[in-house]
Amino acid sequence: MTHASASPRDEFLAGSRRMAPVLLGAVPFAFVAGVAATAAGMTPAQGIALSALSFSGIAQLIASQLIAVHSPVVVTVAAAFVVSLRFLMYSASMAPHVAHLDWRWRVLLSFLMTDQSFAASVRHYADAGDTRHRHWFFLGAALTLYTFWQASVVAGVLAGAQVPARWSLDFAVVLTFIALLVPAVRTRPDLAAAVVAAALSLAAAGLPYRLALVVASIGGIGVGLAIESRGRR
């Protein structure tokens, strides 16, 4: 809870504390992302740079998978772009709250924004009380997550070669996506989008460089939209 006259320091610490339960899931996820980068044949410097600069578990994992199969750069970047499209939605939702800030603040907050810090900060902006320093809450949450995420990725990158293949740690990546997928399917059009995307991903599996992911995603989005607009008529 933040009282009426929250200082930047109060806000920053409140944001930081709000991430404590999130770290429980993020730290092992980051470790797996680090292991995946090394397993993909990236050098430690490349694996750490990928994480430090893109700070997105899903984008990092997809990029690692594609680099592992020697995809052309264009395909790797396109796949990371598609899986990161949700950031457009977050950016549009956050923009009105931070519109009054200096551009350097806005660049910094954009760079650090993730699913969890976005969700916590948007909720905090809706709280009653003094909103003047709430960007410090956002920064506190985002920077806390960034610090723990990168430390865990570095551990994963360095441990990568030591983790035996029979532990099947790569399966933790699929499981992470299941943990995100199940709660994302809430409505009938969501379910239709998921089913069509799944079917297309199998049917198009023969396409090179995992282009099936891009094809299946676009097909799923199209079917979701079509079913939803029919339901409204």
Add this chain to the structure above:
Amino acid sequence: MSVWIAVAGVALSTFLLRASFIVFIDPHRFPGWFRQALKFVPPSVLAAIVVPGLLMPEGALDLRPTNARLLAGIVAIVASLRLRNAMATIAAGMVALWGLQWVLARLA
């Protein structure tokens, strides 16, 4: 070298998407149909990643009951539906996979 270019490209595209409306575009110019379409990004993209990971663990369709990843994935989906908790889902799936691999190794 191409790995470094890919790293730069992935970093740039994630940043541009995050900064899109916060830094560059007036959010009032966010068209309604686009917001609708973005709603379907998570279920579509995630299903397209998960399903081949379960049904094609070796690159070819494998619906046999010896496909430990498929069975462990079903355990994880049920766990996620019941528990609504990410850590429990991952733990249930990993434990199921290790258990199934142990059993299948002894049956073979």
